[in-house]
Amino acid sequence: MSLVPNGLARAAVRFKPSAFVGTFVALLLAAAIVSACGILLETGVRASVPADRYAKAPVVVAADQRVHMTVGTGEGEYDAAHPVPDTARLPESLVGRAASAPGAAAAIGDVSYPVRRGGTPLTAHGWSSTALTGTRLLTGEAPGTGEVVVPTGTGVRAGERITLDTPAGAREFRVAGTTAAEATVWFADRQAVQLSGHPGRIDAIAVLAAPGTTTDALAEQVRRAVGHTATAQVHTGDDRGAVEDAGLAGAAELLVALGGSFGGVATMVAVFTAAGTVALSVGQRSREFALLRAIGATPRQLRRSIATESLLVAPLAGALGCLPGIALAHWWFGQLQDRGAIPGPVDLHVSWLPLTIATATTMLTALGAGYFAARKPSKSKPGQALAQSAVESPPVGWIRTPLGIAALGGGAAFAGVAASTSGEDAANAALGVVMFFMLGVGLLGPLIARICAAVLGLPLRLAGAPGSLAAANSWTNSRRLASAITPIVLAMAFSSTLVFMQTSEERVIAHQQRAAVTADHVVSAPGGLASDATERAAATPGVSTAVGLLRTSVLVATGTGGDRILQSISAQGITGSGADLARVQDLDVRTGSLTGLRPGTVAIDTTLAGSTKTGTGDRLALRLPDGTKASPKIVAVYGRGLGTSLVTFPAADLKAHMTAPYATDVLVRATPAAARKLTALGTVTDSSGYAAAQDENRELNAWANTVMAAVLGGFAAVAAVNTLVMTVLDRRRELTMLRLVGSTRRQVMGMIRWEALLVTVAGAALGTGIALATLFPMSRGLTGEAPYIPPLVYGSFVAAVVVLGLLATAIPARAALRTADARP
Secondary structure, eight states: OTTHHHHHHHHHHHHOTHHHHHHHHHHHHHHHHHHHHHHHHHHHHHOOOOOSTTTTOSEEEEOOOEEOOEESSGGGOEEOOEEOSSOOOEETTHHHHHHTSTTEEEEEEEOOEEEEETTEEEEEEEGGGHHHHTOOEEEEOOOOTTEEEEEGGGOOOTTOEEEEEETTEEEEEEEEEEESOTTEEEEOHHHHHHHTSSTTEESEEEEEEOTTOOHHHHHHHHHHHHOSSSSOEEEOTTHHHHHHOTHHHHHHHHHHIIIIIIHHHHHHHHHHHHHHHHHHHHHHTHHHHHHHHHTTOOHHHHHHHHHHHHHHHHHHHHHHHHHHHHHHHHHHHHHHHHTTSSOTTOOOOOOHHHHHHHHHHHHHHHHHHHHHHHHHHHHSOHHHHHHHHHSOOOSOOTTHHHHHHHHHHHHHHHHHHHHHOOHHHHHHHHHHHHHHHHHHHHHTHHHHHHHHHHHHHHHHGGGHHHHHHHHHHHHHTHHHHHHHHHHHHHHHHHHHHHHHHHHHHHHHHHHHHHHHBOOSEEEEOTTOOOTTHHHHHHTSTTEEEEEEEEEEEEEEEESOGGGOEEEEEEEEEEESOHHHHHHHBOOOEEEEOGGGOOTTEEEEEHHHHHHHTOOTTSBOOEEOTTSOEEOOEEEEEESOTTTSOSEEEETHHHHTTOSOOOOSEEEEEEOHHHHHHGGGTSEEEEGGGOOOOOOHHHHHHHHHHHHHHHHHHHHHHHHHHHHHHHHHHTTHHHHHHHHHTTOOHHHHHHHHHHHHHHHHHHHHHHHHHHHHHHHHHHHHHHHSSOOOOOHHHHHHHHHHHHHHHHHHHHHHHHHHHHHHHHOO
16 A cells, blocks of 8 residues: 555656646746756856966965955854955065065066057056066067067067056156067066056065975965965965956856845745645645545545655756756856956856756755645545535635734835835845745735735626626635736736836936036046046146046945945046036035045945945045055035945045056036047047946946846746646636536636736736835935836836736637537
8 A cells, every 4th residue: 555655646647747737837947047046156156267377377476355344243243255346466575575485486576557658558567477478578678667668569669769658657668678469568577566556566476486396385385474364365276367367256256146145036936936836736636635535545645645746747847947047047157258247267167066956946845835735635534625625725824824924014024124224224124025025925825815806806897797707716716816926926026126126226327427417528538548638638728627537446334233245336536626526527415515525535425325324524434446444534425426426535545546547537617629629638528428437337237137037027927827827727627617507608718818817917016016115215225216117117017917917818718618618
């Protein structure tokens, strides 16, 4: 008798495969989502690039390119680290200490920064770095002080003079020699450091090994010589590639965030939806289980049979679902690389681990959902089981209902917190709103469906016999209705939250950009203007005001308590006075004055002030682009930071901490005749044709939000269609009975359409409500304004839900009716 459950399970799958198709599809989609996010997460954790420039140096010393901040206390303590926006550097004095390490043949203090000759961009290094690249002189000799080695493509010969614009300003140099290296110039080592804009500091130290010295031995000796601290970290192997490519740390952070944070939400949605589908599949077979109980099957045998069915379906669904998951991860990763968010040399890691976890997740989901769904039919007495299978159980459960009410209470509590706070705290609390409300809808689904059927059923009864049938069916089959509504709620809630948060930010940014620029003309160059562009613009006859804008990012700790994080904040450095800035850029100053802006001070946006709990007169603790600590005094708080920059510095406070300290824009007040003369400096536009440069992170976030909305919304939409098809196909007996008692084909199809309309409208309304409860506090916290929901976009969401619902019910209903009509 022990083999009976397995025989029942195999027979059920073999002879009634259609009963398991919906479950198979749901589990396959769940595996695809989980595996794709797992692959991205693993790639972020293991991200590395092979060494290129430093390939000949077995040991490289560099500063830690992450800023660390301890959050929490006790067992909950963790390191909330964030990559520096630019490059953290080392003291030049460490070069001598590294060179003195036993086994070191030489130690090279390497620097790399952009310079220009006219409009031609070049990269500068110290001459000793040629030992790393193998560069050789074609003519002339190595450079000395005041000299430079240039590529042959410049057309300048040894002995001639050349002017180069460096981070330290424009300088004239004697050409000491030429090389075949493209777009690269070489200075004497000491002068290369002086011209970098951050004298006394270098990017890295490349250590060459003496003959017979192993890499491990040399690394240990260098570590002892320089000290393995945040100031100087020793790298070998592929870790050297991370020193070369400053974007690797940010790329790893992005992949971990996508695979971990979004992956967690996506996995929860996928598991939740798949579990609902499994439960629906088991519930649809309650009559079959009741018959088995009536002929003597024990509760244990029923549970084992359902578990065996799960083990027959889930592993195959999980394994096959990994294939589209791998394809999705490859596409997503490739898109990120194309947008420059991930360095080209980084490869996508596809290993057995995320695929195994995805398959195991689908198996556990199917087993868990099947077990809980089978508890009631397996525990009922044989006679009661047949009676209970004839009617649907009440929508109120002793376990689900209290948990659902508690989840709704948690969502309401988070909504209250979000409404009473601002900045990042409000945005973080808003995320709790959507999660708890979604959990509450899932747990209270039958009860909510019964309420929706009661409310929407009133107008349905006015639509004649089909509408009355639809209203009655929806009222008496609330569990079936809930299984169809829940995926639609998921699709609407998550897609609306992600998409409309982005539209809200973009609208505020566009309005602030248009209002902020009050200059007559703007001189700009995406790659940066000449170092003296602002001074030359100010000296042009007819120009009354000229202010240069240097764009970068700084790190600021936002939030409170366990939600405290380091956040990259857009910053602008101004060349000119605060009073001049007020003439060309209206930041909408709320408190303080820009006239007090001088070295050691900043002006900040109101959203940042709310996130950091600071104001005029306070000091703002932050990290400059290279990770250096600073605490400038706040002299003004303004309201248009999203359209400009959240922090405004004097440019002098930023230049020494940036690799490329060149202004990207010069805002001027000038006569039309003067504006024509400014074309020698860069591209000149008037204020109406100028839009402040978008932050790259913001553009990437906009694209990422769209993709995440498409992934979650698409998954939930397919799950909703899958569930609707399952519910209609399971009603073949009911549809046949309606035809036998005299209902016309048109009336039956009308009933199906009205039911589909009720399901889609209820799901869209609930999803919209959850999205609004999330969007309002989140938008207020991040932008200071109410969310913006484009009517056409929202209308397209609702229309897509309704059309999918109608198609997902009409097509299988027609097939079922054809079968019913064919019977004698």
